[in-house]
Amino acid sequence: xxxxxxxxxxxxxxxxxxxxxxxxxxxxxxxxxxxxxxxxxxxxxxxxxxxxxxxxxxxxxxxxxxxxxxxxxxxxxxxxxxxxxxxxxxxxxxxxxxxxxxxxxxxxxxxxxxxxxxxxxxxxxxxxxxxxxxxxxxxxxxxxxxxxxxxxxxxxxxxxxxxxxxxxxxxxxxxxxxxxxxxxxxxxxxxxxxxxxxxxxxxxxxxxxxxxxxxxxxxxxxxxxxxxxxxxxxxxxxxxxxxxxxxxxxxxxxxxxxxxxxxxxxxxxxxxxxxxxxxxxxxxxxxxxxxxxxxxxxxxxxxxxxxxxxxxxxxxxxxxxxxxxxxxxxxxxxxxxxxxxxxxxxxxxxxxxxxxxxxxxxxxxxxxxxxxxxxxxxxxxxxxxxxxxxxxxxxxxxxxxxxxxxxxxxxxxxxxxxxxxxxxxx
Amino acid sequence: xxxxxxxxxxxxxxxxxxxxxxxxxxxxxxxxxxxxxxxxxxxxxxxxxxxxxxxxxxxxxxxxxxxxxxxxxxxxxxxxxxxxxxxxxxxxxxxxxxxxxxxxxxxxxxxxxxxxxxxxxxxxxxxxxxxxxxxxxxxxxxxxxxxxxxxxxxxxxxxxxxxxxxxxxxxxxxxxxxxxxxxxxxxxxxxxxxxxxxxxxxxxxxxxxxxxxxxxxxxxxxxxxxxxxxxxxxxxxxxxxxxxxxxxxxxxxxxxxxxxxxxxxxxxxxxxxxxxxxxxxxxxxxxxxxxxxxx
Numbered sequence: 273x274x275x276x277x278x279x280x281x282x283x284x285x286x287x288x289x290x291x292x293x294x295x296x297x298x299x300x301x302x303x304x305x306x307x308x309x310x311x312x313x314x315x316x317x318x319x320x321x322x323x324x325x326x327x328x329x330x331x332x333x334x335x336x337x338x339x340x341x342x343x344x345x346x347x348x349x350x351x352x353x354x355x356x357x358x359x360x361x362x363x364x365x366x367x368x369x370x371x372x373x374x375x376x377x378x379x380x381x382x383x384x385x386x387x388x389x390x391x392x393x394x395x396x397x398x399x400x401x402x403x404x405x406x407x408x409x410x411x412x413x414x415x416x417x418x419x420x421x422x423x424x425x426x427x428x429x430x431x432x433x434x435x436x437x438x439x440x441x442x443x444x445x446x447x448x449x450x451x452x453x454x455x456x457x458x459x460x461x462x463x464x465x466x467x468x469x470x471x472x473x474x475x476x477x478x479x480x481x482x483x484x485x486x487x488x489x490x491x492x493x494x495x496x497x498x499x500x501x502x503x504x505x506x507x508x509x510x511x512x513x514x515x516x517x518x519x520x521x522x523x524x525x526x527x528x529x530x531x532x533x534x535x536x537x538x539x540x541x542x543x544x545x546x547x548x549x550x551x552x553x554x555x556x557x558x559x560x561x562x563x564x565x566x567x568x569x570x571x572x573x574x575x576x577x578x579x580x581x582x583x584x585x586x587x588x589x590x591x592x593x594x595x596x597x598x599x600x601x602x603x604x605x606x607x608x609x610x611x612x613x614x615x616x617x618x619x620x621x622x623x624x625x626x627x628x629x630x631x632x633x634x635x636x637x638x639x640x641x642x643x644x645x646x647x648x649x650x651x652x653x654x655x656x657x658x659x660x661x662x663x664x665x666x667x668x669x670x671x672x673x674x675x676x677x678x679x680x681x682x683x684x685x686x687x688x689x690x691x692x693x694x695x696x697x698x
Numbered sequence: 699x700x701x702x703x704x705x706x707x708x709x710x711x712x713x714x715x716x717x718x719x720x721x722x723x724x725x726x727x728x729x730x731x732x733x734x735x736x737x738x739x740x741x742x743x744x745x746x747x748x749x750x751x752x753x754x755x756x757x758x759x760x761x762x763x764x765x766x767x768x769x770x771x772x773x774x775x776x777x778x779x780x781x782x783x784x785x786x787x788x789x790x791x792x793x794x795x796x797x798x799x800x801x802x803x804x805x806x807x808x809x810x811x812x813x814x815x816x817x818x819x820x821x822x823x824x825x826x827x828x829x830x831x832x833x834x835x836x837x838x839x840x841x842x843x844x845x846x847x848x849x850x851x852x853x854x855x856x857x858x859x860x861x862x863x864x865x866x867x868x869x870x871x872x873x874x875x876x877x878x879x880x881x882x883x884x885x886x887x888x889x890x891x892x893x894x895x896x897x898x899x900x901x902x903x904x905x906x907x908x909x910x911x912x913x914x915x916x917x918x919x920x921x922x923x924x925x926x927x928x929x930x931x932x933x934x935x936x937x938x939x940x941x942x943x944x945x946x947x948x949x950x951x952x953x954x955x956x957x958x959x960x961x962x963x964x965x966x967x968x969x970x971x972x973x974x975x976x977x978x979x980x981x982x983x984x985x986x987x988x989x990x991x992x993x
Contacts, residue, residue, distance in 0.1 A: 347957065353738050375739050375959060463943055464843055464932025525844050525933065526823050660958025664759065668941035671934035675844075686941055 306597040307336045311352065311362035313343030313584065314407065316552070320618035324611070328604060335597050352376075361589050363598040367396070367404060368584045369655025380404070381590035386599060388606035393486070394582040394624040404585025405602045408621035411580040411640045411649075412474060412547035413565035420444075420451055420542040420561075431566040432574035434511050441518040444542050451542070455520035458532050458541035461674040465528040468667030470545055471674065473654045474579075475515070476666060478568045479508040481650040483575045492653045498692045504571075505687070509680050511570030512670075515545065516677040524674050533557070551634025552620065565639045578643045581652035582624055658697040665690050665697075732965040738956075750966035758940040760967060763951035766850055767919060770947060773854045774918040779910055782862040786869035787895070800870065803863035811860070815927025818856045819843065843928070846935035846944035853921075853945060856928060861917065865910045872906030873899065901989075908986035915982055919975050922949035 312321065318341040325337040340362070342351050349372070355361055356379070367373050373380065373396070384402040389395055396404025416428050424447055426440045444456040460467035480492045491501060516524060520541055523531050536544035537557040543566075544550070569575040588598045605611035606625050615623045616630035622637050622644070623630075632638055643649055654662060669690060673683040732750055734743045754760050785803055789796045806814070823841045830838025842852045876899065884894050900907075925931070931946035931954070946954070948971050956964035 349738075349957070349959070356739055371959065375737060378740075462844075462932055463934055464930050466930050522827070522841075526841050660954070660960065664954055664958060668934035668943050671932060672936065672941045675933065689940070 305334045305336070306594045307338060308364065308594050308598045308601055309360075309362040310337060310339045310364040310586075310598075310601075311355065312339065312341055312364075312366050312586075313348040315341060315343045317619040317621065320614060320620075323618065324605070324614040325601075327610065328601060332600075335601075337601055349375075361591065363589050363592045363594045364586050364602065365589065366407070366584045367587055371655070371657075371659040373398065373403065376587065379587070379589050379591060381588040381595055381599075383588060383599065383602075386603055388603060388625060391606065391625045391627050394580075396582070396585040396587075404587050405606070406582035406624035407584050407586060408582065408615070408619075409580055409624045409640065409644060410547050410549060410583045410622070411578050411643070411652075412545075413567050413578040413639075413643075414457075415536070415544040415546060415550075415563055415636055416566050417536065417539060417542050417544075418562035418564060420453065420539065423451055424542070428564060428566050432569045432576055433572060434507065434514065434570055435572070437511070437569065438514055441514065445518060452539065453542055454535065454540045456518040456541065457515055457520070457543045457545065458536045459515050459519040459524055459545045460527050460529070460532045461516070461670050462525050462527065463667050463671045465526055465531070467527065467529065467532070468663055468670065470532075471512075471670040472666035473662045474547070474652075475512060475545065475568075476662075476670075477579060477652045477654050478511070478570055479505060480653045481579065482508075482568060483571050483573070483577075484650060486580075486649060486651045488651070489653055489656065492656055495691050496656065496694055498695045500688055500691050505684065507572065508570050509684055509687075511568070512673070512683075513677050513680050516674050519674075548622065548634060548636040548640045551632075551637050554636075555634065563635050563639075565636065565643070575650075577649040578640060579652050580640065580644060580649045581655075658694065661690075661694065661697060665693075728965050729969060731962055732969045734962050736962045736965075737959050738961040746962075750963050751970070753963070754966060754970065758938040759942045759946070760951060762937040762942045763946050763948050764970075766945070767921075767948040770850050770854060770921065771915060771918040773851060774857055774921075775911060775914045777854050777858045778861050778865055778914045779907075781858050782865035782910070783869055785862060785866040786873060789866070790870055790873045800867070803866055805863065806860045807864040809860065811923030812927050814856070814860055815924045818859075819928050822852065844933050846933050849929060849933065849945045853925065853928060857918070857921070857924060860924070861914070865914065868906050868910050868913075869903070872903035876902045904986070904990040908983060908990065911986055912979060912983055915979055916975060919971070919978070920949055921947050922953065925950050926953075 310321075310325070314321075318339075321339050321341075325339045329336045342348050348366070352362075352365055361379060365376070365379075367376060367380075377398075380403050382401050382403065383389060383395075383405065386402070386405075388405070389402040392406055394406040394409060395402045396406070414431075416431075418428065421428055421440075424440075424443055426443060430436050431440060441456045444451065444453065448454070459470070461471035462468070480495070481488070484491065491504070494501065520527075520535060523535055523541075527535075533544065533546060533550050533553050534557065535541045536546075537554050537559050539561065565578055567575050567577055568579065586602055588595050588602070592598065605615065606623075607627070612623065612628045612630055615621050616628065616632055620632060620634070620637075622632055622641050632641060666687075669683065669686045672686070673679070676682075731743075733745060733747055735746050736743045789800045789803070793799065809817075822843050826838050827841055829835070843849060845852075880898060880902070881894060884898055889897065925945065925947050929945040931943035931950055933944055934941050935944035936942070948967070952964050952967045952971065955967060
């Protein structure tokens, strides 16, 4: 009896060991064929990208591009770390700024000599070297409902200074019942609704880059050393105060993304503080009114530009044997008609490459593309901040200011303190 | 058949293997990483000793999370146990359709914390506020989730709604195991309802309190899923002159630190959470055990 048992267990253990042995030796790849593994986080373009990868693989014998998508609130960074620890680092992966670059820099290949690098202003650059392929252009100003503004007698072209905004908001506030709106602005700032990024990231970017040259990072460089430009920050705080005071309180303090966009789509607010990524949402909600972007003009002197940025970049894994195939795939997106068609028509993005001539469908995206062609826009630099600064440090400060917008001195002193601590947060 | 050492070892081996790989080794790694400057990826890990732990106690957001986690745990233990004990008295009182009620009170426990958080967020932010507006009830006009001073209480109520049914089942089982003759004898002797509960029922089911208090203590201390979906840490409040998130419990604070790529710091926080939880729950269990009686 005992012997049988031991024999059975031994056999059992051996059976368990067989698959392990098989799998560990079975992953060798045949030469000449390359499989490019891409790991990306934009859930909204998953289908378009999968289709493009399949099309590319079919057109290039010997190369297979496999796309894996994880995002939309899922922990992309965590999953990528797990892959790296498991020795399965993808050939193409994404970073969302300086923080991601610092973590992954050992894996990021230099792409300076790629043909697309000269065709864009938005490549991810470190010390003059191109390290990341811009996935798209995103951008924002203050989106307005042209119909409501027309009824209220406001010309959006005049909204180029803070005082112009103040007057416009006053007019809208006074005519609320007549226009059928709840409040002039749909703005969100709540930690609870997960909307800290609208205020503490996108709106704060107005202070970092507004009214400056597109690549002028002087203000944020100063902040990274722990200092605010007091005069400039006071103007910014007054502008933010204006937005908070004339915002729909429920959306501001508790609203989610859907509440905020929904209110604008239903014509319950005249302005929306969101970027062109709301185009598909607005289409879904059946919006028919005309809209456009007014600048975030927070200064006393006129500003006309919008904020343009690449939200994320593709990086090529420099340690991968398939790095060349990966570079070729990215190049095909930037420089072939099929790639352009994929970016603009299939994925609905605004390409960051000047040679692309196709027009996007959404009204806000088109406004942004026109602004890009016109020039004079502002850079978005919040990606240079240390990880967690927006969510864990600035987020609560903006939430608190939204709860009590009269307390502007407290907001300024809180921000001063938080910025002074930035150099200590790696 | 005589037991042989070899067979024992073989039978235990799979469990020991799994326990080692899934619990013990990651735990030791965690302890190690809490004393380094690891960011989650970098292979050049530097050992920094107890620096992370020292830094923790100068961080207002961590101190605040720590304090409200204790506050939340206390509120939660009281609420959940009072409610579930009352429920268990009701459903063992010879009520008609008592099985239906038992099942009904238990059902919220079957809803996952994530879903539950979203449901209650919708109720608190939209339905209650709309009712307040329509009926002009001033107290309901502002969402309970946007009041920094009481948001912990709101979370606790939602947690009680979910968890009380589960604890109730433990109490119900304990009450049913007490011989009916004891209770009858007491009422024949003239003990009223409350005397019977406090002098007989509660002492006789002290072991059920031990386990229930332990369960509520540990789950409240580790609360995360409902916290994430219901309040997401918001709204903001002021603590030690720094804006912090009013309802960010310890587990969520750890999560937010880790997702900001401060892995070592997050790990240090997790070690603190573990030690505190271990000490507090050991104290609680040993204190409760002394109250138990043998039948």
